């Protein structure tokens with residue numbers, strides 16, 4: 424469970440990233456966070472993962488206080504939180520397997536990571552994660568040789584190899600073409616349903632948010648301005664979240 428109680432994040436330059444956010448995200452929920460650029464979506468994800476400090480309020484992940492955590496406690500919290508980024512963040516010059524095993528790095532001494540000397544159990548976990556996203560045949564391919572969609576699936580497998588209780592995805596499909604974006608969203612949804620991993624996905628396409636968001640949270644100016652189901656998030660709701668009329672760029676289908 425993720426709980427934010429009146430969480431405010433103020434960056435050192437004075438910009439308020441989150442403004443008094445109250446949210447409870449139960450275990451196993453699939454949540455899509457929507458909002459225009461600058462609304463605070465990335466700040467929310469980076470705060471939950473302890474990358475951005477909470478200025479005031481309380482933030483609990485699986486009952487542990489992220490805001491007051493020591494460096495060691497933060498590392499332990501992060502080891503249970505899988506992160507997925509728009510730009511995949513793979514090490515391109517090495518194999519898919521090496522990338523995926525790096526997801527278990529908190530359990531592996533760094534010198535072994537450097538030489539790529541993995542145990543059978545680590546490799547087994549890597550294979551299982553790659554099977555889950557359907558690209559086990561690419562295990563020994565260099566990451567640089569994969570398409571964007573394949574790279575994002577490797578990134579999902581890398582997060583899975585961490586055995587996370589929470590998965591945070593920051594605009595995971597923003598760099599992908601529409602059919603590939605759908606495939607990656609389906610992977611995230613299937614993994615959430617099969618493994619019960621609490622999942623938060625930042626998106627800016629309203630059709631994807633409606634389609635996949637069991638729950639949709641709308642942000643604007645660092646505040647939560649909508650919290651409901653995908654079905655409830657009609658055009659009028661999105662216009663309120665975005666603070667303007669909708670355009671073709673707001674949907675994935677129209678931008679193809």
Ligand SMILES: Nc1ncnc2c1ncn2[C@@H]1O[C@H](COP(=O)(O)OP(=O)(O)OP(=O)(O)O)[C@@H](O)[C@H]1O
Pocket residue numbers: 434435436438439440458459460461462463464465466467
């Ligand atoms: N490191 C930072 N230092 C100062 N201000 C920041 C920093 N990161 C984000 N901000 C500001 O905080 C606000 C929220 O930004 P955030 O990146 O969370 O929004 P977002 O909804 O994720 O948008 P985007 O998709 O463009 O990243 C914005 O005003 C942004 O300029």
